[in-house]
Structures are given as C-alpha cells and as structure tokens.
Amino acid sequence: MSTTESHNEAEIVVDPNAVSMTINGKSVTARKGEWIIAAADRTEDFIPRFCYHPRMESVGMCRQCLVEVEGPRGPMMVVSCMTPVAEGQVVRTDTDIVKRAQEGMIELLLANHPLDCPVCDKGGECPLQDQAFSHGPGESRYVEEKRHYEKPIPISGLVFLDRERCILCDRCTRFADEVAGDPLITFTHRGNNTQVMTFPDEPFASYFSGNTVQICPVGALTAEPYRFKARPWDLQQQESTCTTCSVGCRTVVQSSRDEILRYQGVDSDPVNWGWLCDRGRFNFQSTNSPNRLSTPLIKTESGLVAASWTVALDETARVLRHAQPGSIAILGGARGTNEDAWAWAQLADALGVDMRDAQLDDGLPAEIFGYPNATIDDACSAATVILLAPDLKEELPVLYLRLRGAAEKKKIRIIEITTHDSGLTRYAWKSLQYEPGHQAETVQQMLSTPEMQEQLGRGSVVVVAGRSNLSEAAHHTMAVVDTIATTVSQVSVLPVLRRANVRGALSLGLAPRGSTDAAAILEASANGKVDCLILLGADPLSDVPDADLARRGIAGARHIIAIDTFLNNSSAHADIVLPAAAYGEKDGTTTNLEGRVTNVAQSITPHATSRPDWMIAVELAALLDHDLDILTLQDIQTRITQTVGGFDGLSVSVAVRKNGILVSVPPISPLQVHHDAAVKRNAYEFRLVVARKLYDQAIGTAMSQSLAALAPGAGVFVHPHDLERVGAKDGSSVRVSNTTRSVILPVHASVAVTRGTAFVPFNQKGVDIRELLQATNGVTDVQIANIS
Amino acid sequence: MSRLTDAHVALANEIIGRYPRPKSALVPLLHLAQEQDGYITRDAMVHIGELVGVTSAEVYGTATFYEMFKFEPVGKYVVNICGTMSCALMGSEELMHHAEQRLGIKAGGTTPDGMFTLEHAECQAACTEAPCLQVNYRYRYRLTPADLDELIDDLSAERLTHEIPPHGTVAKVRQHIPSHRGVGVVAPELVTESPAWLNGKAAL
Ligand code: SF4
Ligand code: SF4
Ligand code: FES
Ligand code: FES
Numbered sequence: 008m009s010t011t012e013s014h015n016e017a018e019i020v021v022d023p024n025a026v027s028m029t030i031n032g033k034s035v036t037a038r039k040g041e042w043i044i045a046a047a048d049r050t051e052d053f054i055p056r057f058c059y060h061p062r063m064e065s066v067g068m069c070r071q072c073l074v075e076v077e078g079p080r081g082p083m084m085v086v087s088c089m090t091p092v093a094e095g096q097v098v099r100t101d102t103d104i105v106k107r108a109q110e111g112m113i114e115l116l117l118a119n120h121p122l123d124c125p126v127c128d129k130g131g132e133c134p135l136q137d138q139a140f141s142h143g144p145g146e147s148r149y150v151e152e153k154r155h156y157e158k159p160i161p162i163s164g165l166v167f168l169d170r171e172r173c174i175l176c177d178r179c180t181r182f183a184d185e186v187a188g189d190p191l192i193t194f195t196h197r198g199n200n201t202q203v204m205t206f207p208d209e210p211f212a213s214y215f216s217g218n219t220v221q222i223c224p225v226g227a228l229t230a231e232p233y234r235f236k237a238r239p240w241d242l243q244q245q246e247s248t249c250t251t252c253s254v255g256c257r258t259v260v261q262s263s264r265d266e267i268l269r270y271q272g273v274d275s276d277p278v279n280w281g282w283l284c285d286r287g288r289f290n291f292q293s294t295n296s297p298n299r300l301s302t303p304l305i306k307t308e309s310g311l312v313a314a315s316w317t318v319a320l321d322e323t324a325r326v327l328r329h330a331q332p333g334s335i336a337i338l339g340g341a342r343g344t345n346e347d348a349w350a351w352a353q354l355a356d357a358l359g360v361d362m363r364d365a366q367l368d369d370g371l372p373a374e375i376f377g378y379p380n381a382t383i384d385d386a387c388s389a390a391t392v393i394l395l396a397p398d399l400k401e402e403l404p405v406l407y408l409r410l411r412g413a414a415e416k417k418k419i420r421i422i423e424i425t426t427h428d429s430g431l432t433r434y435a436w437k438s439l440q441y442e443p444g445h446q447a448e449t450v451q452q453m454l455s456t457p458e459m460q461e462q463l464g465r466g467s468v469v470v471v472a473g474r475s476n477l478s479e480a481a482h483h484t485m486a487v488v489d490t491i492a493t494t495v496s497q498v499s500v501l502p503v504l505r506r507a508n509v510r511g512a513l514s515l516g517l518a519p520r521g522s523t524d525a526a527a528i529l530e531a532s533a534n535g536k537v538d539c540l541i542l543l544g545a546d547p548l549s550d551v552p553d554a555d556l557a558r559r560g561i562a563g564a565r566h567i568i569a570i571d572t573f574l575n576n577s578s579a580h581a582d583i584v585l586p587a588a589a590y591g592e593k594d595g596t597t598t599n600l601e602g603r604v605t606n607v608a609q610s611i612t613p614h615a616t617s618r619p620d621w622m623i624a625v626e627l628a629a630l631l632d633h634d635l636d637i638l639t640l641q642d643i644q645t646r647i648t649q650t651v652g653g654f655d656g657l658s659v660s661v662a663v664r665k666n667g668i669l670v671s672v673p674p675i676s677p678l679q680v681h682h683d684a685a686v687k688r689n690a691y692e693f694r695l696v697v698a699r700k701l702y703d704q705a706i707g708t709a710m711s712q713s714l715a716a717l718a719p720g721a722g723v724f725v726h727p728h729d730l731e732r733v734g735a736k737d738g739s740s741v742r743v744s745n746t747t748r749s750v751i752l753p754v755h756a757s758v759a760v761t762r763g764t765a766f767v768p769f770n771q772k773g774v775d776i777r778e779l780l781q782a783t784n785g786v787t788d789v790q791i792a793n794i795s
Numbered sequence: 796m797s798r799l800t801d802a803h804v805a806l807a808n809e810i811i812g813r814y815p816r817p818k819s820a821l822v823p824l825l826h827l828a829q830e831q832d833g834y835i836t837r838d839a840m841v842h843i844g845e846l847v848g849v850t851s852a853e854v855y856g857t858a859t860f861y862e863m864f865k866f867e868p869v870g871k872y873v874v875n876i877c878g879t880m881s882c883a884l885m886g887s888e889e890l891m892h893h894a895e896q897r898l899g900i901k902a903g904g905t906t907p908d909g910m911f912t913l914e915h916a917e918c919q920a921a922c923t924e925a926p927c928l929q930v931n932y933r934y935r936y937r938l939t940p941a942d943l944d945e946l947i948d949d950l951s952a953e954r955l956t957h958e959i960p961p962h963g964t965v966a967k968v969r970q971h972i973p974s975h976r977g978v979g980v981v982a983p984e985l986v987t988e989s990p991a992w993l994n995g996k997a998a999l
Binding site: 189190191192193194195196197204205206207209 | 837840841849850851852853854855856859860861862
C-alpha cells in the first residue's frame with residue numbers, strides 16, 4: 008500500500024466521542040455515554056454482574072458490579088453498570104474493598120437462595136453459581152429460615168418459574184416490557200415478598216418468552232422443552248442460523264447423544280441482537296419427531312411402502328427419463344440451504360426444466376429484489392419506514408423486535424399501510440388502513456399530503472414489502488411498492504418473504520422462468536401438462552392459497568416425486584417420497600431476507616436414512632447421465648462462488664462468521680408492474696384478508712409438541728359493528744361464502760379489523776378458508792351469514 | 796367479580812383526565828375499585844388496565860405493592876390495631892387479645908358475618924395517642940378493652956355509619972377537579988403552554 012502524507016493525516020482523525028480512562032491501571036479508550044462495565048468488557052478484567060445486559064437499559068438492581076472509582080474525596084464505590092465513563096476516570100475492579108463489597112452482595116443474594124444446584128437445570132452454566140465461586144465469600148453467616156414458595160409453577164405452556172431461586176434482577180421483566188413489548192410478567196408484592204409473577208391465571212403468552220429463560224442469570228426460569236434433558240457439560244454445540252423464517256437469527260444448536268436439545272440465541276449485531284422467537288427456539292422438537300420419514304417410500308396398490316434408496320432413486324430416474332420434454336416441474340426449495348437450491352437448479356437446467364418456483368403463490372414475485380436493497384439495520388436507522396407487509400410480529404418476529412425497538416427509541420418513524428391493526432400499529436407514527444384492492448389510492452393519498460411529503464423528505468426511506476394478504480393478488484403490493492420507489496427519493500426496499508431461504512433459492516436458480524410461477528405450474532399440471540411434479544420440501548395442498556387449484560394441480564400431475572422430512576398433505580399423494588435431512592442434520596449456508604449469507608451447521612446425524620437435498624440432486628443427475636461433477640458440499644460452494652454473480656465474495660469461512668456476508672444478486676428479470684383499477688365491493692359483502700399467525704399448522708410447529716397447542720384455530724374476525732350487522736354473537740358460527748362455495752367458521756368481534764373486511768388466519772386447524780380463494784381473482788369478497 | 800360500574804367509569808375517566816399520562820391514574824382507580832366492591836376484584840384490575848392502557852399484569856404488580864389494597868373479600872370494617880413500640884408499651888397487645896376474643900377470630904381473619912376483619916398494623920403515626928387503632932383507616936385513640944367493646948357494639952349496630960363508611964371508601968367527600976384545570980391526556984414533553992392553574996405565571 009502506498010502511503011502519502013495526506014492519507015496519514017486523514018487517518019489521525021480524533022474521535023470526538025472517545026474518552027480515555029484507566030481500569031486497574033491499564034489505559035482504555037471508551038465512548039462517551041458508555042457505562043464503565045461495557046468499557047471493562049473490552050479488557051481482560053471481568054466485573055461480576057447479574058442484572059446488567061448490554062441489549063437492555065441498565066437498572067442497577069443487583070449491585071454485584073460495584074467497583075471503585077477515584078473521586079474528588081478519594082475512592083468511592085459505584086455500580087459500574089450505571090456509571091458512565093469519563094475522561095481521565097480511574098477505575099479499580101480488584102481492590103480489597105471491591106472484593107469485600109462483591110462478596111457481601113453474593114452473601115446477600117444467597118440469603119434466600121435455596122442452593123438446589125444439584126437438581127437445577129442451570130447448574131454448570133449459572134452466573135450465580137459461577138460468580139458465587141469466583142466472587143463470593145465461600146460461606147454465609149445467615150442461619151435464618153429462607154423464603155419458601157411453591158416450586159416451579161408454569162407461567163405459560165413453555166416457561167416454568169421457581170421463585171425461590173429468583174434474585175430479582177429484573178432481566179426477564181425488563182425484557183418483556185422493554186424488548187418484547189409484552190409486559191405480562193412484572194414484580195408483584197413488596198419487600199421480602201417481592202416476586203416475579205403474571206396476572207393471576209393469565210399465562211405469559213409472549214412470542215418471545217424463551218429469551219427470558221436464556222437471560223435469567225439463575226435457574227428461576229426454565230423452558231419446558233429442555234427441563235431435565237441434559238447437563239451443560241454434556242452438550243455439544245454448533246453455531247448456526249435459524250431457518251424457521253427469513254430473518255435468519257443466529258443460534259447455537261446444542262445436542263447431546265445425537266439429539267438436538269436446545270437452541271440459544273447468539274448476538275449478531277446486524278440481525279437478532281441475541282434474541283429468538285419461541286417458534287424458532289422450540290421447533291427443534293420436530294427434528295426429533297417420531298413421525299419423521301425414515302426410508303424412501305414408493306406408491307403401490309396398497310399405498311406407500313418402504314423401499315431402499317437404490318430402488319427409489321432408480322425409479323425416480325426412470326420417471327424423469329420418461330417424462331415428455333418440458334413436462335417436468337419443480338416446486339419448492341426455499342426450506343433448504345443455498346447449496347440444496349443450487350444443486351436442484353443445476354439438475355433442473357440439465358433436464359431442461361422451465362417450470363420451477365421456490366414459492367407457492369404465497370409470496371411476492373422475485374422482481375422485488377430488483378429495487379435498491381435495504382438491510383435490517385438500514386430499516387432501523389431510516390428516517391421513515393413504510394410497512395407494506397404482513398404483521399411482522401406474526402411472520403418475522405425478531406424483525407418486529409428490531410423495528411419496534413427503533414420506533415420506541417424514536418430512531419425511526421413508521422408509516423404502516425395495512426388492512427388491520429398489526430403488532431407494530433401502536434408504535435407506528437401513522438397507521439393507514441385500507442380495504443384490499445385500494446392500497447394504490449391510500450398510497451397516492453399518502454404521498455400527496457404535505458405532512459407526509461415533509462416526513463418522506465427527511466432522509467432515507469425503507470419500504471418493508473411482503474405479501475400481507477393471501478386472498479389478494481401479489482401484484483397489488485408490487486404496484487404500490489413501485490409507485491413509492493419511483494416517486495420518493497432515497498428509497499430502498501427490504502423484502503420480507505417469509506420462508507427461510509426463499510431469497511437464496513430464488514437467487515440460485517429456482518425462480519420462475521418468465522411468468523410461469525407456482526400458480527401457472529399447478530394450472531398446467533391440472534391441464535395434464537405435467538408428467539412429473541417434483542415437490543422439494545413443498546406442500547402445495549397446505550400452502551398454496553387457492554385450495555382448489557392446488558388440488559387440481561396435484562391430481563393432474565402424472566407422477567409426483569416428493570423430497571421432504573415428513574409425509575405431509577401433498578407428499579402423501581406422491582409416487583415416490585425421498586426422506587430429506589432436516590435442519591441441524593446438514594451443513595450449508597442460508598440467505599436471509601436482506602441477502603445475508605450465514606452458515607447452518609450439522610449437529611446430529613441425519614434421521615434414519617435421510618439425506619440432504621443437494622445429495623439427492625447430485626445422485627439423480629448421475630443416474631440421468633448429467634454428472635454435475637460434485638462430490639462434496641465444498642464443491643458446490645466453490646461452484647456457486649465461481650458462477651453466481653453476487654455470491655462471488657462468498658467462501659464458507661466467511662459465512663461461518665457470526666454476521667455472515669451480504670450478497671446482492673442482480674435482478675432476475677426487468678420489472679413489469681401493472682397497476683389495476685380498484686375493484687368495488689358491494690355493501691353486503693366483506694372483503695377478505697387472510698394472513699398467517701405465528702403458530703399454525705406448518706409442519707415444524709405441528710410436529711413440535713410444545714408449540715402445536717399454541718395455534719389459535721380457525722375463525723373469522725370482523726369489526727364489532729359489522730358483527731352486529733351480521734346479527735351474530737361472538738363465538739357463534741357463521742357461513743362465509745363467495746359466489747360458488749361456502750365454509751362455516753366461528754365468528755369473533757375485533758376492533759383491530761377494518762370495517763367492511765373480514766380477517767381469517769391462514770392454515771389453522773378447523774375449516775380451511777382457502778376453499779374460498781381463487782388465484783385468478785385480484786381480491787376476494789365474501790358474504791357472512793348468521794346461521795345460529 | 797365485577798368490573799367498574801358505568802358511574803365509576805365516568806369518574807375514572809375524569810380522574811384519568813387529571814394526569815398527563817393515563818397510567819398515572821392507576822392507584823386512584825384501584826381505590827375506586829376497592830370502594831365499589833370492598834376489595835379489588837380480578838375483573839376490576841383487568842378493566843382498569845383497559846382504561847389506562849397497561850396490561851393486567853402491570854395493574855396487579857402495582858396493586859400488590861400496597862397493603863391497603865385487598866384481593867380477597869374483607870369485612871365491612873377493617874380494624875387495624877397498632878403493634879409498634881409506643882402502642883405496644885401502652886397495651887396494644889392486650890387490646891389485640893381482647894379483640895380476638897371478642898370477635899372470635901385471629902388477627903388476619905374475618906368474622907363469618909362479614910362485618911369485621913382484624914389486622915395487626917405497624918406504627919400509624921399516632922404514637923402520642925397510644926394505644927391506637929384504625930377502623931377503615933379512621934382513627935380511634937387511647938383505647939382500653941372496654942372502649943374497644945363499645946366501638947365494636949356501635950359498629951355492629953351500624954351506629955357509626957355517618958363517620959365510618961364501609962371498607963374501601965377513602966373519603967366521603969369526593970375531590971372534583973373542573974375539567975379545564977385537569978392537565979388532560981397529553982405527554983408532558985408535548986406541552987408548550989403552562990397549565991391554567993398557573994394563571995399565566997411561568998413555572999418557578
Ligand atoms: S426470574 Fe430470573 S431473570 Fe427474572 S428477575 Fe428472577 S432472577 Fe432475574
Ligand atoms: S424470527 Fe425467524 S429466524 Fe428468528 S428465531 Fe424466529 S423463526 Fe427463527
Ligand atoms: S449488574 Fe450492575 S447493579 Fe446489577
Ligand atoms: S406506635 Fe402505634 S401509632 Fe406509632
């Protein structure tokens with residue numbers, strides 16, 4: 008590197024926020040406003056702590072972090088988690104006085120502690136246990152009777168609370184209030200009786216409850232799925248990425264004796280800040296499910312019967328070989344890794360497959376990636392965030408946490424354009440409700456008001472775009488995103504397609520060719536034009552919004568090959584089912600919604616005979632005389648970096664790093680957005696809104712016993728005035744019908760729903776609303792009739 | 796189990812209007828609920844949470860901090876006998892024994908007819924009048940066991956209703972703040988003008 012004088016000068020810029028201080032005699036550079044404990048965490052001197060958590064406000068509850076700071080009247084004791092650094096500050100963490108103070112705190116904290124470590128799940132990874140050894144007096148002067156409470160009480164279906172062990176650090180309660188926005192646990196009572204509690208008989212029903220278990224510094228909070236399963240020293244762990252949704256939270260996967268036992272959140276600064284949602288945290292149970300597919304299955308007269316891999320692959324190759332040219336279709340691929348998607352795309356190319364789509368008509372067209380790309384951090388630091396997305400709390404929970412936090416700290420202003428109140432509505436600067444089909448008018452109006460124009464002119468604007476309503480055509484959203492992108496300056500788009508690796512799959516070759524998307528493929532199949540339909544971890548019968556289309560498509564395919572972890576509604580119709588390795592059973596990389604590539608790690612051996620999807624593609628290619636020249640995962644990764652634009656900087660060693668790397672793949676095809684005129688609804692009808700809840704019948708949830716029961720079940724929600732209009736009582740049954748079909752559902756009043764619309768959660772147990780949806784309709788109008 | 800009555804909701808809204816943030820009205824509303832039912836019902840806590848915009852758990856957390864709030868039905872008259880130093884020296888222990896005998900309950904208990912709840916209290920700040928007690932937080936000073944008998948007789952015969960309202964009533968005369976003097980529900984940081992009661996004078 009050549010260095011010139013001017014370069015040198017530029018490098019010696021003094022950070023105006025830098026503060027120099029000493030900790031135990033060593034000089035430390037800190038940032039103005041930082042707490043002493045945070046500065047000390049960058050040195051080798053550890054200050055013990057219980058209540059301090061770098062991602063939450065300091066409260067100074069436990070007083071364990073006392074240190075000595077030189078003051079005008081000599082050294083004084085301060086809590087390092089609430090004392091800011093200062094220029095020239097002299098901090099000591101290891102003097103005798105500090106030691107005595109810290110020992111005293113431990114003695115006090117243990118005064119009421121039951122010391123039941125031998126039967127406590129936290130033992131071995133417990134900050135209280137560890138710091139009682141490292142910073143405690145070793146013995147106690149207390150002989151008095153300790154406080155007694157009923158031993159662990161369930162505070163939700165997932166979390167148990169043992170109040171005897173609690174040291175009242177306020178971490179769980181602070182998390183619930185400050186981070187999750189669900190203050191459903193608080194301190195109750197007073198003095199010696201202070202305890203953490205829910206409202207009597209009301210569960211701690213937060214989508215983020217598992218985080219409190221992870222951050223509790225003692226064994227007071229334990230998670231039902233992990234209780235008494237293992238000791239920390241018996242666990243093996245691998246850093247990985249959650250692939251339950253496309254946020255891509257960093258995790259460690261912990262296993263013992265070849266069984267996954269727990270996920271813990273890892274703090275990735277650009278993504279999840281250490282948090283996980285409960286669905287992502289606890290659905291490892293599905294990997295261990297006894298219902299997993301163990302061997303390949305082949306359809307015979309007596310149904311699907313087990314077969315060997317050799318027979319099943321030969322049979323699959325035979326089917327593929329005999330398919331008419333251009334009559335093979337591939338649906339799915341978004342649930343696997345980048346490597347899986349790429350390998351299948353290679354096989355598809357080799358076989359001349361044009362019909363392919365990683366989505367199931369339930370997302371947005373891949374063109375959404377054609378706009379300037381925003382990251383999660385971009386959204387959380389933009390002047391304005393425009394939400395044209397499903398309820399993020401329900402679909403991409405940790406993204407909700409990030410945006411909620413940014414709005415609460417007044418860092419961003421959220422303008423929400425929605426069909427019904429969402430989790431972010433109460434944090435939005437403006438929430439504009441629209442009737443499906445009329446978003447274009449709402450957006451036009453928004454863009455024309457001076458107040459909004461002023462706001463949008465204040466700096467960068469990030470549009471968070473996703474499929475907010477499954478009973479409405481995706482191009483409605485695309486059209487308004489396009490309007491905003493072309494009229495507002497400094498716009499970028501954060502696409503929020505939900506399936507974990509949908510962005511990776513679409514970028515690596517499983518995007519539709521032209522307009523032949525999943526709906527078109529299923530229509531072609533219904534018309535007898537598909538000889539072989541390959542379902543790559545896809546379940547159209549459960550996920551495609553138009554139930555009738557999915558049924559006709561599945562029925563019309565001459566052969567169906569399913570590669571999946573479970574036998575689901577669709578793979579049950581397959582001619583050949585190949586068992587796939589699940590998350591945690593294979594290595595690879597995944598791409599999150601912002602285009603960030605991180606690794607997923609293998610922690611256990613694949614269940615029974617199951618194999619990673621990429622391996623199946625490679626073997627099939629070989630049988631079909633299209634050798635892909637791939638032997639290992641590394642071969643695929645090398646080929647991806649060599650051949651896929653945007654991925655060229657990728658090497659696994661980089662992706663393994665906690666924060667991964669951002670890739671941006673050039674848009675697949677030019678944007679062609681058509682703007683429809685809004686369709687009018689007649690006054691007797693309701694316009695339908697169908698969207699996902701966090702817990703539904705998705706296989707990973709349904710096969711995890713602790714999550715399955717949390718799905719709310721089917722129902723239709725209307726505004727209380729509309730309920731009156733229908734003449735039905737809350738909870739009674741109503742008939743919901745379009746022009747050709749009807750379903751019967753329980754009805755509920757909800758002020759969150761816009762008048763004139765009806766909200767129905769997607770894929771819930773009970774009657775299936777998808778019976779009323781038609782892919783060809785821009786919007787869906789229904790009548791609701793009281794039948795009781 | 797009851798929510799606040801319509802009349803109380805109207806009152807509650809007036810109280811909420813006095814504060815810049817609705818949740819500041821939490822404790823006054825808990826008193827209102829206790830006045831209505833003699834204790835704070837579960838439904839009332841849910842209702843108050845709805846009125847001031849916090850979760851039921853937060854209402855519960857705040858309410859349980861205070862010993863004057865009861866979460867189980869108590870007697871119409873809650874008798875708190877002070878047991879702290881001055882009163883103890885002046886015979887409060889004897890008084891308590893006497894009360895227990897007379898009412899047939901232990902401290903902490905409620906008579907089967909629902910008339911009396913007996914409680915042990917810490918210093919009630921009337922040490923010069925020891926031994927003292929409170930009935931529904933109304934003082935009685937320098938009591939002998941005979942005085943206590945008389946008090947219980949009077950209360951049982953409802954002869955003191957003019958002076959001692961049923962448990963939960965904080966004050967018989969309700970404070971009323973005309974709406975123009977209420978701050979109204981406005982976040983303090985958004986207020987630019989000084990409130991009406993400053994009569995245009997700047998704050999100190
Ligand atoms: S339960 Fe755990 S996290 Fe919550 S206050 Fe107690 S010790 Fe802290
Ligand atoms: S938000 Fe998504 S990626 Fe994160 S833990 Fe939940 S399911 Fe997993
Ligand atoms: S860590 Fe500082 S007071 Fe608890
Ligand atoms: S000691 Fe009884 S009132 Fe103070």
